[in-house]
Amino acid sequence: AKSAGGNRFELADPEADARAITRHGLTTALPAALERGEFFIEYQPLVHLGDGSVRGAEALVRWLHPQHGVLGPDRFIPLAEHTGLIVPLGRWVLEQSVRQARAWRERGGDTDPVRINVNLSPCQLTHPGLVQDTVDILERAGVEPQALCLEVTESALIGADDDLLKPLRRLAEMGIDIALDDFGTGYSNLANLRRLPVSVLKLDRSFTQGMQQFPADPVDLKIVEGIVSLAHSLDLAVTVEGVETGAQAEQLRILGCDTAQGWYYARPGPPERLHELALADATG
Ligand code: C2E
Ligand code: CA
Ligand code: CA
């Protein structure tokens, strides 16, 4: 709100105003930022709870803004979704991540190929180019679909009709894993899970937080135990996010969760870091 002469535009909340300007400024800066290469990706390892080996990594995008420094995805992904820029940005993230998976493999020798998890926003799901773009990106990088996992939030798929599920089914049929992200935060009907072409449940961080005490709250334990046994009975693997302590990791392992991700293992970091972690664990 600008003012001056007349008193018609009062600055009721200067901070809110500054935030609005920033939001607007960030939104209009997004397309040029993509062209100028201001985005970069950090990778966070996914660790097997049984043996502690690194099985893959999740790609998490950041924006190195020339004035504001490094911005996390929560600051700009919603803006990119709003303007549609998420489609080219998401495609860029996918291409970078898949190429990175290829590079890890080439350096990794005979250790197991590292898998790559990439987040998909709902707007990308409804974009008609999704399947073909994904196929092209994998082919260009020479990476097989089995090395890729696309993460879709539970809320994006609530009440999803067949039109929305069709591209996901096609991707799943090609061998790409689909993970249901932030599971447990929405209100999805558990029976509905059978209908979705997903092969992985990513249990939301809120469940992991309930495991901070040892032993954890018995009700929390029962809930996670129930989700894990349901998931496994449907042939879904369970990944837990937000693991910050060894006690959490241990309880989640006992509950039968398959894979974990969190600061206890590693914060998101540059690609070289993941290579070091994977090598360290392959050599002992
Ligand atoms: P998410 O998919 O749930 O990703 C996990 C978030 O948890 C990441 O936040 C990660 O840094 C954070 N995290 C990991 N371990 C821990 C832990 O032990 N404790 C705590 N407290 N946090 C942990 P980040 O990087 O800020 O990403 C936020 C969200 O932005 C992601 O949530 C995802 O929904 C979205 N996002 C990130 N990259 C992309 C992308 O390329 N495309 C789209 N569409 N969304 C993205
Ligand atoms: Ca995710
Ligand atoms: Ca998540």
Ligand code: CA
């Ligand atoms: Ca989350």
